[in-house]
Amino acid sequence: MKLKLHWQILIGLIFGLFVGLISRPLHFQNFVTEYIAVLGTIFLRALRMIIVPLIFSSIISGVTSIGSAESFGRLSFKTLSYYITTSLFAILTGLIMVNIIQPGVKPGLKDLLGFEKMPGDLLANVGKLGDTLLGIIPVNPIDSMAKGDILPLIFFALLFGFFITRTPDPYRKHLTDLFQGIFEVMMRLTQFIIRFTPIGVFALMAKIVSQTGSEIFGPLGTYMLVVFGGLLFHAVITLPLLLSLIGRINPLAQFRAMSSALMTAFSTASSSATLPLTMDAMENNAGVSNKITSFVLPLGATINMDGTALYECVAAMFIAQVYGIELTMMQQFIVVLTALLASIGAAGIPMAGLVMITIILRAVGLPLEGVGLILAVDRILDMLRTSVNVWSDSCGTALIAKTEGEKLHALGMMSE
Numbered sequence: 148m149k150l151k152l153h154w155q156i157l158i159g160l161i162f163g164l165f166v167g168l169i170s171r172p173l174h175f176q177n178f179v180t181e182y183i184a185v186l187g188t189i190f191l192r193a194l195r196m197i198i199v200p201l202i203f204s205s206i207i208s209g210v211t212s213i214g215s216a217e218s219f220g221r222l223s224f225k226t227l228s229y230y231i232t233t234s235l236f237a238i239l240t241g242l243i244m245v246n247i248i249q250p251g252v253k254p255g256l257k258d259l260l261g262f263e264k265m266p267g268d269l270l271a272n273v274g275k276l277g278d279t280l281l282g283i284i285p286v287n288p289i290d291s292m293a294k295g296d297i298l299p300l301i302f303f304a305l306l307f308g309f310f311i312t313r314t315p316d317p318y319r320k321h322l323t324d325l326f327q328g329i330f331e332v333m334m335r336l337t338q339f340i341i342r343f344t345p346i347g348v349f350a351l352m353a354k355i356v357s358q359t360g361s362e363i364f365g366p367l368g369t370y371m372l373v374v375f376g377g378l379l380f381h382a383v384i385t386l387p388l389l390l391s392l393i394g395r396i397n398p399l400a401q402f403r404a405m406s407s408a409l410m411t412a413f414s415t416a417s418s419s420a421t422l423p424l425t426m427d428a429m430e431n432n433a434g435v436s437n438k439i440t441s442f443v444l445p446l447g448a449t450i451n452m453d454g455t456a457l458y459e460c461v462a463a464m465f466i467a468q469v470y471g472i473e474l475t476m477m478q479q480f481i482v483v484l485t486a487l488l489a490s491i492g493a494a495g496i497p498m499a500g501l502v503m504i505t506i507i508l509r510a511v512g513l514p515l516e517g518v519g520l521i522l523a524v525d526r527i528l529d530m531l532r533t534s535v536n537v538w539s540d541s542c543g544t545a546l547i548a549k550t551e552g553e554k555l556h557a558l559g560m561m562s563e
């Protein structure tokens with residue numbers, strides 16, 4: 148019998164961890180970072196290769212199959228409501244935990260941490276939030292596609308798909324069939340690439356562990372635990388409660404359906420790169436219709452980031468605590484709001500969230516170099532928050548499908 152894909156990926160992940168760990172004492176780090184890492188790079192490039200055509204064709208085929216403007220409006224409303232509500236839940240979870248545990252309030256912590264310099268190119272990417280929001284409207288859609296700017300691409304695809312449905316036949320039918328056809332091809336190509344996930348995950352893990360080792364857990368331990376605890380609470384309590392109470396969906400079945408995608412999210416630290424696997428899992432394992440997955444998931448991968456939202460809030464509060472700056476209720480409210488916006492604006496790529504923290508720091512007047520404090524442990528937190536981001540996207544998809552009357556037998560409650 149052939150081993151199921153998610154087991155293969157888990158083996159890849161653990162094996163990668165193991166190889167990364169022993170590469171340090173046994174001195175073959177160079178071999179890992181120069182040769183094994185290439186396998187990871189190939190895998191990531193292959194995923195990135197399919198993202199733009201996959202998103203473009205999936206959104207258009209999704210929107211054209213939604214049909215009426217009324218259902219389009221209803222679906223958009225549900226999707227955005229879910230995204231904003233769950234992100235706010237996540238932020239509040241983080242806010243409460245960081246206020247109770249206060250990981251940054253330790254005498255001498257500031258000196259102990261010292262500063263890591265922010266890499267120049269990271270800071271160069273920090274735009275203003277207003278620019279990010281305006282940037283949703285592409286000046287030139289082809290340019291956005293070429294650069295892989297996902298939000299403007301989604302914006303254009305939504306409009307394009309919508310106006311296909313407003314166009315008379317035979318054009319409407321031709322275009323609908325054309326994009327449906329491209330989407331079918333892209334899904335098959337996706338499945339082909341997904342087969343190589345175990346190797347990709349192995350290589351990515353080996354590289355990361357070999358580079359960072361375990362010395363990162365120092366004075367930042369409590370801060371990491373707060374982020375981790377918050378993420379865990381959101382992933383295993385808040386979201387499963389929503390799934391079972393509102394959708395009568397079995398969270399364990401949902402988790403099983405999503406396991407390959409979640410492990411990929413963990414090892415790539417990129418929601419966008421994971422998107423092809425998320426779509427595949429929700430359609431083929433969970434049984435959600437293509438109409439819904441192709442609308443909800445590409446949007447979710449870029450704007451719904453519960454994990455990132457929580458992390459933004461905790462990190463900003465932690466920085467304030469380390470500097471000994473008390474934030475008023477009003478300032479904390481601004482932190483919540485900007486954390487939400489920052490998570491929406493963050494791209495689904497590694498470290499996007501780290502850069503976005505500067506927006507919050509600016510909004511409440513905290514020193515921007517504060518980001519340097521948490522840089523060292525960002526990678527592992529990035530992997531965790533990305534998994535939560537993808538998990539929340541998938542929960543939203545299942546919930547919305549359920550409220551749209553889809554049966555989802557694969558995710559049924561025990562009693563049903």
Ligand code: ASP
Binds near residue numbers: 417418452494499532
């Ligand atoms: N890496 C995250 C993601 O792709 C974004 C972040 O850095 O928070 O979902």
